[in-house]
Amino acid sequence: MQYYNSIIDTIGNTPLVRLNRINKGVKGTLLVKVEYFNPGNSVKDRMAVRMVEDAERDGRLRPGGTIIEGTSGNTGMGLALAAIAKGYKCIFTMADKQSLEKIDILRAVGAEVVVCPTNVAPEDPRSYYSIARRLNQEIPNSFYPNQYDNPSNSVAHYETTGPEIWRQTEGEITHFAVGVGTGGTASGTSRYLKEQNSNIVTVGIDTYGSVFKKYKETGEFDEKEVFPYLTEGIGEDILPANVDFAMIDYFVKVTDKDAALMTRRLAREEGLFVGWSCGSAVHGALEYAREHLTDTDVMVIILPDHGTRYLGKIYNDTWMKDHGFLERTFATARDIVHRKNGQGTLLTVSTDSRVADAIRVLNREGISQIPVTDSKGEVVGSLTDSVILHRLIEEPEVRQLSVEEVMDKPFKFVALDSTVDTLSSLIDRENKALLVRDETNAVHIITQADLLAAMTV
Known part of the structure; x- marks a missing residue:
């Protein structure tokens, strides 16, 4: 009889499939490693089981324990399968930008899911990183794998994904392309491949809003590079220990829209029903x-997960249209800025101005919000007419206070190439406007009115 002792024994040995249509006009052989053949439908199954088994060996995870992890969904699925096979409980924290399908799938396999806000700093106590760490401290006999910094993550790919690719290509691979999130797949696989052939080039795929590409190229962690994005599973606003930049030769950034459209093309043109970061x-x-491949080159691309995770998003026409991915009437923040060039410089109010003066500026200019700058001209806060109105109703004497005493947090800065769908998703009740720097480093404001005007052109 041929059988496996548990579902986790089926992890690995996923197939390589050649691309035939989507790469028309591109030289070389392009192969994709289809990781949804893993039982949890993603590449994360590999390292999830490795983290659990390493923790069992060194005593960090004991019988009857609880596995607690911050996840974008796929690592949680792998950990949940390991927990079922080995008899553990699971609690997962997730950012609220993750698809509902991912949350439902985790709950279906018995995990408890805690949904946390996306648009907070990693160190914020509300972030899914912070809540996972806090739960680990509070719950006895619990284990926090911390996929971002746990070396077992990279080791799993060094010992499985890398050797599989080398064997499947019979050592003919010349280029390896992979999305970079926690860094385990990219770094572990690349390390193994480069040990076999140091000339193999590893291309890391990043997303706009993530720090990786600029950090690789300059060594600078630039907080201005960090802003919210929609693509799930790649990019970070931190530098995980598992990202070994020496193992990644180049980074290429991809927009949310380009990724979503390519994902749908993979399904239609190649029969590969895959997830967003695969696009x-x-x-x-x-x-x-x-630009770089020749006829004799062989590139292997990791496709991390399955399309079922994204049925309500990129495979839903209404969602795609709502976010401007199928029908977009205006392009980017750059276009909005160029449209407004004749409207003068950015209006601001200083921190040491009186609130009464700020109200006069809002009334005179007919605007609802204004950035607040310090003595150096740096944006340090914001004022909106609705906030001031509520304060005045409760405390009329607020008029005489300095702006610094009543200002709210500064408006978010976004990239100049942010698409209108991304911009519209960032403006809400708490964030009334956005700021952007143009090619000359001048700062411009983008309001709801600007977005409405852009969408009706």
Whole structure:
């Protein structure tokens, strides 16, 4: 009889599939490693089981324990399968930008899911990183794998994914392309491949709003690079220990829209029903390949997960249209800024101005919000008419206070190439406007009115 002792024994040995249509005009052979053949439908199954088994060996995870992890969904699924096979409980924290399908799938396999806000700093106590760490401290006999910094993550790919690719290509691989999130898949696989052939080039796929590409190229962690994005599973606003930048030769950034459209093309043109970051990986790999690959090169691209995670998002026409991915009437923040060039410089109010003076500026200019700057001209806060009105009703004497005493947090800065769908998703009750720096480093404001005007052109 041929059988496996548990579902986790089926992890690995996923197939390589050649791309035939989507890479038309691109030199070389492009192969995708289809990781949804793993039982949890993602590449994360590999390292999830490895983290659990390493923790069992060194005593960090004991019988009857609880596994607590911050996840974008796929690592949680792998950990949940390991927990079922080995008899543990699971609690997962997730950012609220993750698809509802991911949350439902985790709950279906018995995990408790805590949904946390996306648009907070990693160190904020509300972030899914912080809540996972807090739960680990509070719950006895619990284990926090911390996929971002746990070396077992990279080791799993060094010992499985890398050798599989080398064996499947019979050592003919010349280029390896992979989305970078926690860094385990990219770094572990690349390390193994480069040990076999140091000439193999690893291309990391990043997303706009993430710090990786600029950090690789300059060594600078630039907080201005960090802003919210929609693509799930790649990019970070931190530097995980598992990202070994020496193992990644180049980074290519891919927009949310390009990733989403490529994902749908993979399903239609190649029969690969894959997840959002798979579109990122293929789009970025093709960008690199068009310029660098020759006829004799062999590129392997990791496709991390399955399309069932995204049925309510990128595979839903209404959602795609709502976010401007299928029908977009205006392009980017750059276009909005260029449209407003004739409207003068950015209006601001200083921290040492009186609230009464700020109210006069709002009334005179007919605007609802204004950035607040310090003595150096740096944006340090914001004022909105609704906030001032509520304060005045409760405390009329607020008029005489300095702006610094009543200002709210500063408006978010966004990238100049942010698409209108991304911009519209960032403006809400708590964030009334956005700021952007143009090519000359001048700051411009983008309001709800600007977005409405852009969408009706």
